[in-house]
Amino acid sequence: MKIMETLIEQKTKKKQGMQVREIYERAFPRVAAFVSRTGGSFDDAKDIFHDALVVYYEVTAQDSSRIRGPEEAYLLGIVKHLWGRKHQRSRMMIPMSEFEREISVPDDVTPTVEDKRLLRILESVGRKCMDLLRAFYYQQRPVKELTVTLGYTNEHAASAQKYKCLEKVRNTIKQKSMNYDDFIQ
Amino acid sequence: MTTSSNNNRTIEKYLQGEMSPSEKFLFEAQLLINPGLRMEVRAQKKAYTLVRMYHRKKLKEELESVHQQIFSDPEKTIYQQHVYQLFKQEGI
Helix, strand or coil: CHHHHHHHHHHHHHHHHHHHHHHHHHHHHHHHHHHHHCCCCHHHHHHHHHHHHHHHHHHHHHHHHHCCCCHHHHHHHHHHHHHHHHCCCCCCCCCCCHHHHCCCCCCCCCCCHHHHHHHHHHHHHCHHHHHHHHHHHHCCCCHHHHHHHCCCCCHHHHHHHHHHHHHHHHHHHHHHCCCHHHHCC | CCCCCCHHHHHHHHHCCCCCHHHHHHHHHHHHHCHHHHHHHHHHHHHHHHHHHHHHHHHHHHHHHHHHHHHHCHHHHHHHHHHHHCCCCCCC
């Protein structure tokens, strides 16, 4: 049973990997054409496309029914929103179709300078905890599986470790935050 | 009264909207009178934000490797040329 489960899981993982590459190959040329037309470089296209894919996966993870139409068109829509935000100051007008306008894109895709700084600190002092918390909150692995992969003796221990990590991250944030007023009163 | 070492379970329940109406009412009453607890809630919220940033960063590292795979695949030269060509319009 166990072996079967692992095999199936590996298969779906492989499939996911292929799917990512397929979507990438199909959607990237359209994104690149758009970015090039609006004056961006190859690297601009790549960066904005990666941001858009991250948004796309977050949306599909939450509620895939929100995605309508072909993936490439949806991705290009996200790219247009992000590209528009990036060039807000130059007031570049980006024409969007009705379909594209209706796509909602989270406004925290680009982290603030302060968040970037805090993240660097957390990566250097608590990478293990960050990996564990990421697995808990974003990789949708059941506690049982995490218990095995992270080498804990039982589910309770894994769950306890999660809260310990949360505590550690929280304390680091309190100590290292520049926005002192946010945390000290 | 919750102490700082074990209140993160409670705060998580609160932030994820998993409290019953009465639990929520009590917790919010505590928030009003306890600035220390308010601070913990804010810091914990930030912790979730940073885990999300970390997750996104890791995803982008994976995407970067997919990108490298495609753009170094010898069977994909036509595809690669097609994309590169899009950025070489100026000289014409």
